Amino acid sequence: xxxxxxxxxxxxxxxxxxxxxxxxxxxxxxxxxxxxxxxxxxxxxxxxxxxxxxxxxxxxxxxxxxxxxxxxxxxxxxxxxxxxxxxxxxxxxxxxxxxxxxxxxxxxxxxxxxxxxxxxxxxxxxxxxxxxxxxxxxxxxxxxxxxxxxxxxxxxxxxxxxxxxxxxxxxxxxxxxxxxxxxxxxxxxxxxxxxxxxxxxxxxxxxxxxxxxxxxxxxxxxxxxxxxxxxxxxxxxxxxxxxxxxxxxxxxxxxxxxxxxxxxxxxxxxxxxxxxxxxxxxxxxxxxxxxxxxxxxxxxxxxxxxxxxxxxxxxxxxxxxxxxxxxxxxxxxxxxxxxxxxxxxxxxxxxxxxxxxxxxxxxxxxxxxxxxxxxxxxxxxxxxxxxxxxxxxxxxxxxxxxxxxxxxxxxxxxxxxxxxxxxxxxxxxxxxxxxxxxxxxxxxxxxxxxxxxxxxxxxxxxxxxxxxxxxxxxxxxxxxxxxxxxxxxxxxxxxxxxxxxxxxxxxxxxxxxxxxxxxxxxxxxxxxxxxxxxxxxxxxxxxxxxxxxxxxxxxxxxxxxxxxxxxxxxxxxxxxxxxxxxxxxxxxxxxx
Amino acid sequence: xxxxxxxxxxxxxxxxxxxxxxxxxxxxxxxxxxxxxxxxxxxxxxxxxxxxxxxxxxxxxxxxxxxxxxxxxxxxxxxxxxxxxxxxxxxxxxxxxxxxxxxxxxxxxxxxxxxxxxxxxxxxxxxxxxxxxxxxxxxxxxxxxxxxxxxxxxxxxxxxxxxxxxxxxxxxxxxxxxxxxxxxxxxxxxxxxx
Numbered sequence: 053x054x055x056x057x058x059x060x061x062x063x064x065x066x067x068x069x070x071x072x073x074x075x076x077x078x079x080x081x082x083x084x085x086x087x088x089x090x091x092x093x094x095x096x097x098x099x100x101x102x103x104x105x106x107x108x109x110x111x112x113x114x115x116x117x118x119x120x121x122x123x124x125x126x127x128x129x130x131x132x133x134x135x136x137x138x139x140x141x142x143x144x145x146x147x148x149x150x151x152x153x154x155x156x157x158x159x160x161x162x163x164x165x166x167x168x169x170x171x172x173x174x175x176x177x178x179x180x181x182x183x184x185x186x187x188x189x190x191x192x193x194x195x196x197x198x199x200x201x202x203x204x205x206x207x208x209x210x211x212x213x214x215x216x217x218x219x220x221x222x223x224x225x226x227x228x229x230x231x232x233x234x235x236x237x238x239x240x241x242x243x244x245x246x247x248x249x250x251x252x253x254x255x256x257x258x259x260x261x262x263x264x265x266x267x268x269x270x271x272x273x274x275x276x277x278x279x280x281x282x283x284x285x286x287x288x289x290x291x292x293x294x295x296x297x298x299x300x301x302x303x304x305x306x307x308x309x310x311x312x313x314x315x316x317x318x319x320x321x322x323x324x325x326x327x328x329x330x331x332x333x334x335x336x337x338x339x340x341x342x343x344x345x346x347x348x349x350x351x352x353x354x355x356x357x358x359x360x361x362x363x364x365x366x367x368x369x370x371x372x373x374x375x376x377x378x379x380x381x382x383x384x385x386x387x388x389x390x391x392x393x394x395x396x397x398x399x400x401x402x403x404x405x406x407x408x409x410x411x412x413x414x415x416x417x418x419x420x421x422x423x424x425x426x427x428x429x430x431x432x433x434x435x436x437x438x439x440x441x442x443x444x445x446x447x448x449x450x451x452x453x454x455x456x457x458x459x460x461x462x463x464x465x466x467x468x469x470x471x472x473x474x475x476x477x478x479x480x481x482x483x484x485x486x487x488x489x490x491x492x493x494x495x496x497x498x499x500x501x502x503x504x505x506x507x508x509x510x511x512x513x514x515x516x517x518x519x520x521x522x523x524x525x526x527x528x529x530x531x532x533x534x535x536x537x538x539x540x541x542x543x544x545x546x547x548x549x550x551x552x553x554x555x556x557x558x559x560x561x562x563x564x565x566x567x568x569x570x571x572x573x574x575x576x577x578x579x580x581x582x583x584x585x586x587x588x589x590x591x592x593x594x595x596x597x598x599x600x601x602x603x604x605x606x607x608x609x610x611x612x613x614x615x616x617x618x619x620x621x622x623x624x625x626x627x628x629x630x631x632x633x634x635x636x637x638x639x640x641x642x643x644x
Numbered sequence: 645x646x647x648x649x650x651x652x653x654x655x656x657x658x659x660x661x662x663x664x665x666x667x668x669x670x671x672x673x674x675x676x677x678x679x680x681x682x683x684x685x686x687x688x689x690x691x692x693x694x695x696x697x698x699x700x701x702x703x704x705x706x707x708x709x710x711x712x713x714x715x716x717x718x719x720x721x722x723x724x725x726x727x728x729x730x731x732x733x734x735x736x737x738x739x740x741x742x743x744x745x746x747x748x749x750x751x752x753x754x755x756x757x758x759x760x761x762x763x764x765x766x767x768x769x770x771x772x773x774x775x776x777x778x779x780x781x782x783x784x785x786x787x788x789x790x791x792x793x794x795x796x797x798x799x800x801x802x803x804x805x806x807x808x809x810x811x812x813x814x815x816x817x818x819x820x821x822x823x824x825x826x827x828x829x830x831x832x833x834x835x836x837x838x
Contacts, residue, residue, distance in 0.1 A: 059819050101658035117652055124660045174730050187668040191660075219655050226663055231671060242679040245703050248687045249676070253729055256691070256698045259831055262707045264724040294729040295689055295701055302675040306667075319731035322774030324703035325689065330821025386767065387738045390747050399767025399782070403743065404733040407717060407768050407780035410822030414774075431774045432733035435743075533737035555735030640739055 057380045057412035064334070064416065065369070068341050075233075075342060076349030082228045083201055083221065083350075090228050097223065108214035111587025114202060115580050117218035118195055122162050122576075125188050129158040132184040133176070142177035143252035149175060156564035161185055163575035164192035164457055166307070166314030166427055166550035167541075167567060169559035173296035173317045178250055185314060186303045190234075193310025193343075194225040196459030199579050200347055201225075203463045204354045206586030207487045210594040215586050230310060233342075237305035240335050245328035248301040253294050263289045300325055308339035311457040313427030313550045321417070321430040322406055333413055333430060340426045344368075344455040347462040355487055359605035364465055367613040371454045375447050376419040382440035383415040388640065401440065404432030415440065422447035425457035427550025434529070434537065434553040438637035441553070442629060445540055448547045450621040451506060457548060463582045465613075467502045469604065470495060470585075472616045476602050486604060488594040495588060498581040505577040507624040509546035509570045514539050514628065522562035528555030532639065536632035541567060546574035692832065700828050704728050705779040708831065711757045712796045714781070714789050714808075716827040717768060718750055721776035734772040747771065758792040780824035783812060797834065807833045 081087050085105075098105050109117070133149040136142055149157070153169055160167045161184070170176070176185070198221035205215050242248055268284040270276040276284045300316045304326055307314060321327040321336060345365065352361020383405075386397035400411040409417070414431035421428050422444035433444050447454060453464040470484075474491055477484030484491040517523030517538045527534035537553040544551055545567040552558070558567065603609060679687045690702040700706055705716045707725040719725035720734035736743035750770040755761070769785040786808045794801040811830040814823050 056815075056819065063819060097662060101655050101662060103655045103659065113652070117656060120652055120656045121660060124657065128660075128664065171730060171732070182672050183664065183668040186672060187664045190667040191663060219659050223659065223663070226667065231667065234671070235675065238675045239678060239682075242675075242683050242686055245686045245690050247689050248679040249689075251688070254689065254691070254698065256700050258706045259699065259828070259835065260706065260708045260710050260713055262724050262726070263709070266723045288724075290724065293700065293704070293706060293726060295704060296729045296731075297689065299672045299676060301679060301687075302672040305675075317731050317775075319733065319775035319777070322733065323731050324701075324775060324777055324779060328690075328703050330816040334820050389738070389744050390767070390770075393744070393748055393751060394765055395747065395751070395767050395770055396764035396784070397767075398764075399784070401738070401771075402767040403736065403738075403771040404774045405768075405771075406774050406778050407782055407785075407824050408778075408821050410782075413821050429774070432735055434735040434737060435733065437738055441737075528735055529737040529740045531739060533739060536737075553735070554733070555737070636737070636739060 053377060053381050053384065054412060057416070060412055060416060061373070061376055061380075064337060068338060068345055071338065071342055072345030073349050075346040076353060079229060079346055079350050080353050082224050085224070087228070090224065093227065094223055098220070101219070103217075103219045105217065105220050108217050110213055111202075111215050111583045114215055114218045115583045118199070118579065119576065121191070121218070121222065122195060125162045125191055126158045129161055129184040129188055130154050132180045133157060136177040136180045139177065139179050141179035141182070141250065144177070146175060146177050152561045152564040153559055156568045159568045159571050160550065161188035161312070161314060162192055163548050163571045164196055164310070164312060164425065164460070165545060165548040165571045165575070166312045167545055167552065167571060168314055168550070169564055171318030172315055173298070178298055181303060181316060182299060186306060189303065189306040189310045189312040189314070190226050190230050191222070193230060193306070193312065193458045194222050196457050197225045197229070197343065197347070198222055198459070199582055200459035200462040203466060203582055203586040204351055206589035207355055207489060209590040210592060212590040215583070215590050230306065234302070234305040234309055237309060237335060237339050238301040241304055241332050242301040244332035245324070246301040246304055246332065247297060247325045248299055249297055250299060251297045253296050255292050255294055258291050258293050261289050261291050263287065296325070304336075305339070307428060308336045308426065309343065311340055311344065311424045311426040313421065315428065321428045322432070327430055330408055330413055333409055333417065336428070337417055337420050340420050340424045340428070341455050343458045344424055344461040347459065351462060357605065360487065363605045363610050363613070364462070364469065366610045367617070368454050368461070368465065370610070370614055371450065371617065372419070372423050375423055375443050375454065376416055379415040379419045379440055379443040380412050382437050382443065383411050385437060387437065401435070401437050404435030406430065418444050419447060422549055422551060423454040423456075425452040425460055425547060425549045427544065429551050432554060433540070433551060434555045438633045438640055441536065442633035444551065445536070445543055445629065445633065446621070446625070448543045448549045449510070449625045450617055451503065452547045452549065453617060460548065460578070464502070464578070467499045467582065468617050468620070469613055470499045471503065471620075472609070472612045473602055473604065474499075475616060476612060482600055485595055485601060488597065489589050489592050490595060495585050498585040501581040502578045503620060506546045506574050509574050510542045511624070511628065513542035513546065513566055513570050517542070517563075517566060522560065526557040526560060526563060528557065532632055532635040536636065539628055539632050542570055545570040548575050692828070694832065699832070702826065702829060703779055704777050706828050708827065711792060713831045713834070714786060714793055714827050715769070716781055717773040717778040718746070718770065719776040720772040726777055728777055731775045731777055733774045733776060758789075761788065761791065763788050779826055779828060781827055783823050783825060786812075786825040786830070793834070799837070804834070
């Protein structure tokens with residue numbers, strides 16, 4: 053790995069920890085309702101909505117409220133896409149989105165996945181982008197954060213019946229955390245050149261004439277073929293270029309900050325209007341990890357023992373640095389097939405990458421966006437080297453707990469922490485406890501559900517898609533890489549990441565429905581057991597730590613936690629990885 | 645059931661509408677207001693205007709195939725390269741025969757335009773960018789083409805090298821990204837020499 057890559061990684065982590073720590077102090081105060089200015093803003097809003105801020109609820113009512121809130125979001129995003137042709141702010145006159153694609157996208161944005169079967173600048177009106185997608189970028193991020201806060205309350209409270217008021221929590225996270233941060237990030241990105249306007253697409257005159265071949269269409273608008281069945285095409289030349297426009301900066305900011313990842317444009321953060329400079333890229337990378345990192349400090353602060361937060365953060369950082377170094381090293385290696393053609397190997401694997409980012413800033417972005425459940429991409433993962441492309445796959449398959457999504461990363465990692473103390477308890481024959489709470493059968497059932505639902509969705513979904521024609525027909529690359537494309541799609545959907553090996557043609561009824569199911573259950577199949585665990589933990593008495601209690605803040609526990617995450621992740625996925633990227637790597641380097 | 649409706653549905657629906665209006669209308673409009681006041685050029689797409697006509701954006705590359713221009717990154721957008729209304733990469737995997745064929749064809753085109761060039765072929769000059777709209781090439785990719793452009797235009801190589809230098813940027817803040825040359829800006833500067 054180059055000096056530049058090490059420097060970039062070190063600078064990133066340093067800025068991240070300082071910013072995350074500062075933000076954490078603010079988040080704790082906001083969620084407690086201790087800030088007077090926030091109180092003055094929220095009180096009239098609560099009155100208008102009929103929300104009684106003083107009343108808290110148990111886990112079941114809390115979960116019901118979140119589900120209702122997300123179902124409303126699902127309806128709104130679906131309706132906006134279907135009806136956009138009749139609605140304003142559609143300068144390109146885009147038609148309504150097909151039912152299966154609209155449903156997939158609605159689930160995708162509600163579930164904080166932001167998997168995209170469509171290309172943004174060729175499908176969505178500005179109104180749909182703002183009122184549907186941008187809104188869900190906020191609300192799905194807020195949903196994840198409030199679940200994490202509710203779980204922390206489960207550890208903090210004892211002999212309690214309630215875990216919080218969902219409406220109050222959602223309002224505070226959205227208005228006082230996500231909105232001001234997004235605003236600042238949007239201005240920062242705009243200063244680098246991210247566009248923000250409502251103009252129709254702009255035509256410009258190009259310097260050179262562009263010659264290209266265009267498929268001929270018949271009277272019905274279908275590709276025309278000659279008598280032998282060969283597709284017909286026309287040679288065309290043009291001297292104009294059409295530049296897609298839109299309110300991008302406002303959406304880009306929350307897309308990163310909320311670990312959403314759904315691009316305004318098809319090329320996502322590789323598009324120069326979404327991510328114009330290396331500094332914009334650095335801001336975007338920081339925005340992805342900022343809240344997941346801050347929530348580790350929030351956790352330590354709220355449970356009254358900062359070392360607990362540091363331990364979780366240390367486990368995440370260890371795993372992340374390993375992933376990032378691997379990605380940056382593998383991508384620096386040139387493709388040997390191209391070196392054989394005379395291409396200078398010093399450039400590394402540049403297929404699908406942007407010149408302003410180069411190898412290090414692209415590979416680091418890939419590790420960050422998949423370690424967190426963001427899914428934005430600044431380079432095409434499908435064109436990564438076999439092992440370089442395996443890094444994003446593995447990062448997601450660890451369960452999106454290496455920083456993870458906003459809130460989801462922390463509650464996912466805390467589920468692994470519960471599993472770790474349980475395994476440690478089994479080894480020494482003691483009832484496991486974590487943060488003064490006895491871990492019993494009910495908690496272990498909920499933890500197991502939360503940890504196992506995603507591998508089940510990924511492996512079953514991949515198996516089905518790889519065995520039916522409707523699944524195999526979408527594959528773009530031949531051989532093992534094609535299998536990787538399918539595995540990546542289900543891994544990304546069920547873990548609510550949203551990035552893709554984008555060669556896969558996933559905008560078909562088969563994939564829209566299959567991946568929609570994976571996204572929904574990968575989201576709420578985890579949230580509900582986590583909230584159930586929060587409820588039962590809150591009801592328990594607090595134990596004082598004894599001589600036999602496993603300390604959960606030292607290096608021993610960090611090692612144990614990392615070990616459990618790796619053990620579960622690897623045992624689930626090694627066979628599937630062996631069929632995809634590992635075979636491909638051997639074919640590329642050994643079999644020739 | 646009645647209490648569930650009262651206690652959950654009304655607050656939920658009201659809050660959803662309220663937050664939708666704040667995050668989906670007020671927020672993007674506020675950003676638009678501030679950005680178009682403070683950064684009007686960036687907000688509109690960093691357009692380059694020549695003789696009163698927009699000829700492109702500083703941030704969006706264009707397709708160049710004429711030997712008198714510096715060529716940019718290969719673009720995988722459809723149907724034409726550098727289609728800025730439908731961005732995207734090739735998504736070809738490393739073992740895909742189509743990738744090897746495409747790179748071979750790009751090398752052949754470079755060699756045909758400049759048969760005697762013995763420099764190593766820079767990777768970014770023969771591999772498609774992620775967006776298909778990459779406005780930049782590496783300094784090595786500019787150096788590879790310098791002699792050809794100077795010869796076709798009948799210019800002194802040093803004069804062309806000076807223009808390359810003027811349209812180059814180093815790493816931002818010294819440690820972010822890579823050094824790069826803006827292809828459209830460079831070609832505009834070349835055309836302006838006459």
